[in-house]
Amino acid sequence: MRSIVSKRVLAGVSLSTVAALALTACGGSKIESTEAADSGDCGTFTIAINPWVGYEANAAVIAHVAETELGCKVVKKDLKEEIAWQGFGTGQVDAIVENWGHDDLKKKYIEDQKTAVNAGSTGVEGVIGWYVPPWMAEEYPDITDWNNLNKYASLFETTESGGKGQLLDGDPSFVTNDEALVKNLGLDYQVVYAGSEPALIQAFRQAEEKKEPVLGYFYDPQWFLSEIELVKVDLPEYQEGCDADPEKVACDYPVYDLDKIVSKSFADANGPAYQLVDNFNWTNEDQNVVARYIAQDNMSPEEAAEKWVEANQDKVEAWLPQS
């Protein structure tokens, strides 16, 4: 019995071998070897991709232009901010194309180690602050003034907030003064750390859907704001230097000029890719369009960039190196 089965198996094996060999004879297009394409005088251009969609929008557009207009070979590396800055010194990262403040990193890498230089503004303004879902702003119009926050504190109570109102803080990448703010403004709130951006977005999304109260730390530009337009709560206005002592902060966050940082050697070489990064400048609205393509229309960053570039040739022209 057993050996008959085995013989059949053997027959099957040899048959399929023959069939496979036969296929070789008539089988489709062959793989051609590719010679490395000549990349012109641009060479390889490495962009760090920090993990948020707005950043990805900047990077995708710059990468698209660098590839199609300048013939660069673009390498994207997915890295958190801190690690991307480290990469300047080791020559592994050429550019960071949306930087939120990070004065500590600027001091360390631009002033002390001198491995990075600032390549100017992206034209995008970053706003950080406390936000409520739109239904709350409608139902309690005066909630957007911080003076009234204590009146509503009990609305925001959760199992996590120890009998006070809950102020939901978010992504640990962002600088927060919120504990000090709560204390110094005498607010009856407890800061609860959501710990990640997705958790924060999910909390806001559900709060709007079910008309539940939530007060949380958020920022603009962010693709989620085009899904739900969160409303900012006004804290005491920011004055130059009012946040100098982190323990004593009692004012709103400054408006950040989101800038570009490049490695020193990349800047010194002054190649076409550097000039592109240096010239790159657009608006919050531009970035939001591309971010929406990526986050809501499910396009790949490359497709999104291509679509935007096609519609905005005039802006792109202005970024190209003048030679």
Next chain:
Amino acid sequence: MATTTMTGSSTRTTPRRRITKPLAVVGLLALWLVAWTLLRGQDMLELPRATLTDLHHWLNDVNDSVGASRNSSPIFLYFFNEIRAVMDALVTFVQGLIAQPAYARPVPVLGWLGVVALVSYASWAFANWRVALLAAGGFILFGLQGLWQESMDTLALTLVAVFVSLLFGIPLGILAGVSDRFHRLITPVLDLMQTMPTFVYLAPLTLVFLIGPASATIATLIYAMPPAIRITAHGIRSVPAPPVEATDSFGATRRQRLTKALLPLSKRTIVLGVNQTIMAALAMVTVAALIDAPGLGKTVIKALQTTDVGTAFNAGVAIVVMAIVLDRVTTAASVRAEQGGGEPNPRIRRLLLAGFGLVAAVCSYLSYTYLWASEFPEGGQLGEYLSQGATTVTTWAQHNLADVTAAVKDGVTIALLNPLEALLAESPWWLMGAVIVILAALIGNLRAAAVAAVCVGLLVGTGLWNASMITLAMTLVATLLVVALGVVIGVWMGRSSRADRVIRPVLDAGQTMPAFVYLIPVVALFSVSRFSAIVAGVVYAAPVAIKIVADGVRAIPESTVEAATAAGSNTWQTITKVQLPMARQSLLLATNQGLIYVLSMVVIGGLVGAGALGYEVVAGFSQGQLYGKGLAAGVAIVVLGIMLDRIARAAAQRSDRAPSPNHT
């Protein structure tokens, strides 16, 4: 790893102690409660979020000085840089074989057809045709999901990490198996490697080994190597004495004793170690993506940025499938290694080996030469169906279950978590520390108490005592839930092999699905809260506990259960009077492992609202000036783990010597 944690020498106990122990524990707890009501809120050692201690500043400085010396120090120039070069070359080589365009070709050397053929052939040759079919099906699934290249990138990195882990792990394990001294020396190191949160060492790794495949591989193998060492050592140590003595009596040298007796007899356990190493490596796929590791992890992380649960789930499924395929193949291979293949006719097997080998070679050649066999045909909609399905289910659950789940969250938080946290975190630190040490002495032994005392000191030293106690409260509640699930589902699976067959794959999925995939659904159901963190821990830890209990229940001789049934016990009585008491060892092991697994999810908990140590680690990874504090928090997690593990082990050893508690 499951089988190794409870071994060790047993300790003496005296009958007098045993009688007074429960009373003493109750007395201690009562005293604690009284003291707590009087002293609540004093000396809690709270540290504000933005405040750093001297230790944290010092750790920051150390980190900076390492970075500054990178281009001048000879350690970098001649040691780390060499390691990096070798690792990079290895990964790039394997990627060029199966994943990335290489050697002036637009595609990798082997296309999908060749990979599927070779994997199936190897599975059949080393294991059996059933797992070969599973492997072929699993790999084709990656293609249908639209994730062929990502899967191969992940496979390439995993293979290299596993290869290097075994290259060093097995010899070290053998050494730890034959030398007690080395075993004692390396155990705490392995504990550290397995419980130190990866987030803590990702940034320093990229500083030392730069951004690239080398850092990702090293991050992976730090976590994946310990099981290889532990299980190899365990295998060598549990070789029964008679055969070894027999070899010795023939005048074998030490080397012969190793190669002729110890190694062959522990072969199966060592293969199990390979299996666990692979699982551990796959567990790192998503975290390594944070430092640009290529593959499925990137897909998950990117999807998370746009809160796209469906896409993350699709990639998560590919990781689960890869884990299950590799697990089943290596398990079957270990069975074969022990029992042989069972073929009656070695000549036919040799013919088949050659025949199938030829088929695999032809397929490889085809995939090398022709585009259709190289790039997986597009148009597979499976990935889209999977992600739409996952999105639909999540949305449905969010709309229809959220009220129920919110009630569960509130109930557990108010009734269990808040009181426990108040008790642990609001006791003065010296009171809490004393309670821990005395408790360790009472339920364990003096040695455990000494370890506990050192650990309490270290926790205070990290500057994060209060956060540690909040994390401890969450850990204990999660472990309680894990054990409850372990007993209920484990007994069910142990009693019914049908239940086992259905549930086991679900457990495998729970263990290998990256937590990043279910972060958003968990938050959707349980909002941003400590309970969400507990749920994430339970999803990961319960499968281990359930499996251990199920195996324990099944290991009870059938005649014992039949005797109980014959004596008129109903099902409930059989379970509570016979099966559970007899599986006591497994219950203890399940508790211990459940605890360790829960602790390994503390950092993930920090991403969904746990605060405390988990958040500190995440924040330290995200912000340079908090690095030192994050590292201290990582150390605190390790210390908590070691403390709980040693106390639990001592208690387990002690209860081993106690008589069985049931007399009916």
